[in-house]
Amino acid sequence: MTQNARNASTTIPDVVVIGAGIVGLACAWSALRDGASVTVIDRDFEGDRTSHGNAGGIAVTESTPIAVNGLYTKALKWLFDPLGPLSLDWKHLPTAWPWFNAFRRSANQQRFREISLALASLNNRVYDDLVPMFEDIGAMDRFYRRGALTVYETDEAFAADQHEWAFKRELGVRWHALSADEIRAYEPSLAPVFRHGVFLDDWSHIGDPKGLVTQLRARVMQLGATLIEGAVTALDLSDTLAPAAVTGTGERVKGRRVVVATGAWSASLAASIGDRVLLDSERGYNTTLPAHGIALSREVIFAERKFVATPLDIGLRIGGAAEFAGLAAPPNYRRSDALLALGKRFLPDINDAGAVKWMGHRPATPDSLPVIGCSPRTSAVIYAFGHGHLGLTQAATTGALVADLLAGRTSGIDLEPYSISRFRN
Numbered sequence: 001m002t003q004n005a006r007n008a009s010t011t012i013p014d015v016v017v018i019g020a021g022i023v024g025l026a027c028a029w030s031a032l033r034d035g036a037s038v039t040v041i042d043r044d045f046e047g048d049r050t051s052h053g054n055a056g057g058i059a060v061t062e063s064t065p066i067a068v069n070g071l072y073t074k075a076l077k078w079l080f081d082p083l084g085p086l087s088l089d090w091k092h093l094p095t096a097w098p099w100f101n102a103f104r105r106s107a108n109q110q111r112f113r114e115i116s117l118a119l120a121s122l123n124n125r126v127y128d129d130l131v132p133m134f135e136d137i138g139a140m141d142r143f144y145r146r147g148a149l150t151v152y153e154t155d156e157a158f159a160a161d162q163h164e165w166a167f168k169r170e171l172g173v174r175w176h177a178l179s180a181d182e183i184r185a186y187e188p189s190l191a192p193v194f195r196h197g198v199f200l201d202d203w204s205h206i207g208d209p210k211g212l213v214t215q216l217r218a219r220v221m222q223l224g225a226t227l228i229e230g231a232v233t234a235l236d237l238s239d240t241l242a243p244a245a246v247t248g249t250g251e252r253v254k255g256r257r258v259v260v261a262t263g264a265w266s267a268s269l270a271a272s273i274g275d276r277v278l279l280d281s282e283r284g285y286n287t288t289l290p291a292h293g294i295a296l297s298r299e300v301i302f303a304e305r306k307f308v309a310t311p312l313d314i315g316l317r318i319g320g321a322a323e324f325a326g327l328a329a330p331p332n333y334r335r336s337d338a339l340l341a342l343g344k345r346f347l348p349d350i351n352d353a354g355a356v357k358w359m360g361h362r363p364a365t366p367d368s369l370p371v372i373g374c375s376p377r378t379s380a381v382i383y384a385f386g387h388g389h390l391g392l393t394q395a396a397t398t399g400a401l402v403a404d405l406l407a408g409r410t411s412g413i414d415l416e417p418y419s420i421s422r423f424r425n
Ligand SMILES: Cc1cc2nc3c(=O)[nH]c(=O)nc-3n(C[C@H](O)[C@H](O)[C@H](O)COP(=O)(O)OP(=O)(O)OC[C@H]3O[C@@H](n4cnc5c(N)ncnc54)[C@H](O)[C@@H]3O)c2cc1C
Pocket: 018, 019, 020, 021, 022, 023, 024, 041, 042, 043, 044, 045, 049, 050, 051, 052, 053, 054, 055, 056, 057, 058, 059, 230, 231, 232, 233, 261, 262, 263, 264, 265, 266, 282, 283, 284, 285, 286, 319, 320, 359, 360, 361, 362, 363, 384, 385, 386, 387, 388, 389, 390, 391, 392, 393, 394
């Protein structure tokens, strides 16, 4: 399929963006707004991808890495619970071993702090980038700035997280603690089992993640982008003035600059020009309940059980889980079922008629930082992937930073922490 009258001329576009998930489309949108000519390639524009099924949270408060001190011990316990929040397909372990090793190193106190500051630099400017994009594409009426609620069943878990909450406040995150009664007043549909809550003022959510991708793609086309369907197998730098994306059919799509935004599938494209990255799929699951029948105003994060419930316009979405099994293994929907069972326990009145199950590939780096920046080999190739749990949240900001690189502007933040060079050895 080719859309927008496939390159009306044979001229080489300013930018070729590979990948039309939320991140690639945000890069294309920002470049188009700067007046660049843009071609977007995806192997399947309509097909399912991570950006279609996520929880819809603009989770700007998540400015600490997933790897925290002591997580390894907890993780080992979870691994022996077949439907717990974390699982590993042991066949995938040899491939994932370097990733896990690097993950463990990210929990080191100094590295933890550096990563958090780098995440906060992105998250603290999210709304400055996201709101103009939502306004331009007409997405403001499905954008809910109502905060989010983290809830705790036990005093111990709440106490254990105090250090992290205090640190988040230092990073600029606004939050306040809620009593059991206040939790009930905020969200009466929750079972009365939560002893502590944390209200996150700046978290927000959208109404329909797939709808957002469709809207952004339509706007990118309206702004003049050419869309080409094709599976890119490698990058080719032989023409120093115009690198090419080479597709499985041998077609070479050239651009003055190429942006790699292929989510969890990006490592092989970086490797094709000699750039190493540690990237794995952190597979997540959810179930969407179109006829849920309860009133929930905002996203709820269940702290001990590591899952969330978001009141999307298209239904209540209950999801979470981190499964390491690679890109090719079939989904294990028993995980969606397990999450739904938890959802029913804590939101007892939900109706699960018409439930839809889903699995997606979070593009996960071991340090929880995305890869944003030029290839060390050539400034003609720009990376924009690896956003893990925060791809929707950070998409517009990533697009703005990539547009700065394309235009040769100095961006407001230091891009060094996101460089692919950090994976050199
Ligand atoms: C269960 C779950 C819940 C989540 N909840 C949230 C949330 O609440 N908030 C949040 O911010 N984030 C959330 N995320 C994470 C977020 O969804 C991802 O970080 C984000 O969607 C990644 O976007 P992307 O554009 O990088 O990748 P994708 O959406 O995966 O897009 C990559 C695109 O590249 C294309 N592609 C891949 N390889 C090739 C190739 N070789 N050639 C051509 N095209 C190719 C694919 O077809 C796809 O269209 C969640 C993820 C999961 C799994």
